[in-house]
Amino acid sequence: GAVVSQHPSRVICKSGTSVKIECRSLDFQATTMFWYRQFPKQSLMLMATSNEGSKATYEQGVEKDKFLINHASLTLSTLTVTSAHPEDSSFYICSARDPAPGFSFSYNSPLHFGNGTRLTVT
Amino acid sequence: SQQGEEDPQALSIQEGENATMNCSYKTSINNLQWYRQNSGRGLVHLILIRSNEREKHSGRLRVTLDTSKKSSSLLITASRAADTASYFCATDEAAGNKLTFGGGTRVLVKP
Numbered sequence: 001g002a003v004v005s006q007h008p009s010r011v012i013c014k015s016g017t018s019v020k021i022e023c024r025s026l027d028f029q030a031t032t033m034f035w036y037r038q039f040p041k042q043s044l045m046l047m048a049t050s051n052e053g054s055k056a057t058y059e060q061g062v063e064k065d066k067f068l069i070n071h072a073s074l075t076l077s078t079l080t081v082t083s084a085h086p087e088d089s090s091f092y093i094c095s096a097r098d099p100a101p102g103f104s105f106s107y108n109s110p111l112h113f114g115n116g117t118r119l120t121v122t
Numbered sequence: 123s124q125q126g127e128e129d130p131q132a133l134s135i136q137e138g139e140n141a142t143m144n145c146s147y148k149t150s151i152n153n154l155q156w157y158r159q160n161s162g163r164g165l166v167h168l169i170l171i172r173s174n175e176r177e178k179h180s181g182r183l184r185v186t187l188d189t190s191k192k193s194s195s196l197l198i199t200a201s202r203a204a205d206t207a208s209y210f211c212a213t214d215e216a217a218g219n220k221l222t223f224g225g226g227t228r229v230l231v232k233p
Binding site: 046113 | 155157162163164165166167170210212220221222223224225226228
């Protein structure tokens with residue numbers, strides 16, 4: 001089945017530094033990837049939609065200059081948290097759609113998720 | 123506000139019992155999906171039900187969809203301790219290529 005790999009799984013950084021999180025689709029090409037943020041015991045909040053070869057689409061209230069997204073290839077999207085602060089500490093998860101057989105259009109297919117990145121900013 | 127609202131927020135049952143959780147949403151959808159998340163991990167897709175379907179089964183899972191009431195339910199039959207996880211519904215909205223997740227139901231299955 002489709003696999004999405006996310007790295008690193010955990011990162012601790014000091015306030016003011018930047019952190020890059022990678023999301024790779026291992027056995028399929030993903031023109032679109034999605035970045036979510038999750039607080040403890042809460043749901044996933046969509047931050048942005050990453051589009052290969054073009055600018056990401058950010059959800060309302062998400063600072064695009066703080067959360068830089070680059071989707072340079074059909075298998076890799078990166079999220080960079082710039083000038084991180086303790087309030088940026090969270091669980092970040094990426095996902096991608098795999099247009100599996102039986103689905104006539106990609107948006108009917110399920111999402112495949114990475115295992116998430118636990119970011120702690122001290 | 124979230125597109126999907128789930129209830130209950132938490133559920134504790136004995137192994138062998140059934141677990142039922144519900145999801146309500148607000149807008150028109152292409153499909154509704156259920157996901158499972160073990161603590162500190164990513165989400166795993168369980169089942170997808172299209173807007174023109176009313177019921178779907180997959181193993182011990184049964185999902186219903188009532189588009190007139192904008193609601194869905196997930197039933198896990200004969201639960202096992204390994205079913206302990208958080209379960210999320212997600213709506214694939216008719217307008218836009220994105221999934222919106224509900225608040226989730228934390229299920230604890232006691233052995």
